[in-house]
Amino acid sequence: MGGCVGRYWEGWEDTQSRGSSRNGGRGGRNEPLKKDRPKWKSDYPMTEGQLRSKRDEFWDTAPAFEGRKEIWDALKAAAVALEGSDHDLAQAIVDGASITLPHGTLAECYDELGNRYQLPVYCLAPPVNLISERSDDDPSDGPEPAVAPKKEFQLKVRLSTGTDLRLSASMADTIGLLKKQLQAQEDIDAGHQRWFFSGKLLTDKTRLQDTKIQKDFVIQVIVNPQALRGPKLSPTSPTTNSPTPTTNTPTPAADASSPTSTSE
Structure with a gap:
């Protein structure tokens, strides 16, 4: 002292x-x-x-x-x-x-x-x-992050469906912007996407430079099953597969009446 x-x-x-x-x-x-x-x-x-x-x-x-x-x-x-x-x-x-x-x-x-x-x-x-401690409005803090955005790279994204793909991104891109890019590429609504990196949920306003992600790192994207259930599956597929064995037996006996039964 x-x-x-x-x-x-x-x-x-x-x-x-x-x-x-x-x-x-x-x-x-x-x-x-x-x-x-x-x-x-x-x-x-x-x-x-x-x-x-x-x-x-x-x-x-x-x-x-x-x-x-x-x-x-x-x-x-x-x-x-x-x-x-x-x-x-x-x-x-x-x-x-x-x-x-x-x-x-x-x-x-x-x-x-x-x-x-x-x-x-x-x-x-x-x-x-x-x-001297810099204040939040110190202009010297601004230019540095503005240099990184111009360098684009291929961002690795792994969907919860098991699909791996790449998006063209820059460090200044927000997660919300990348969600829209994924929607245009894979037809997955942005509202049904949840992006995670290092165990943390990334909000739409988060920029890649804030996550400190590096080359060859992978971002996990959890896709809501509702985003895939409607457009990917046809409504007739479950009915044509399961009843096929049972409908085969009455078919020979009701060949003539089959058109009228389907129309009814």
Whole structure:
């Protein structure tokens, strides 16, 4: 943890005689708060969100160390004001809490009881290698997916009927568009198709690039049996097959009457 608190500042007694014009002779050297913020580099590139989380973690746990909570709160308020370029407010907070700054920085300071407070550098300034987080409307996010659509490939599709086929597709195509292509090719209504990849149901608005499908991967298509039952099967086929053995026996005896019986 970057914020440790010492119970006593070494050399405090030796410097008490010097006094200070800023702290009303409270004792100890006290410099005005410097406007310049420290420059430092993180061990790894840090995003703004990671920096906020790191700071929040410190301020949440800092009062658990030795020291007074009201001083920790004052230091946090002063650090926030200083980062917002409000130097006068930060100085007023420090003075109001009777905080002594031997070096003119919040990195090391003391309260009027002699307790030492140390703030980590990441609470005082962002690192020089801070990564800006992109917003959703960042134009730099748009062009990349627009390049892929122009490259077409043969998409492998496996129907629940056991049929394998290929569709001409691009990574920008939506599942709804591919359903219509399958309907035109195999006469299977788009509403009776359910597309799955990696065990997930693909909605009509899903694009192939969102599924991260690669070459030679197969998309499963479950076809509703109702889409095949009507057009594929003839209504007379079940009646002509099953009764054939029984209709053969009376046929010789009723040759003359057969036309009249069928018409009836």
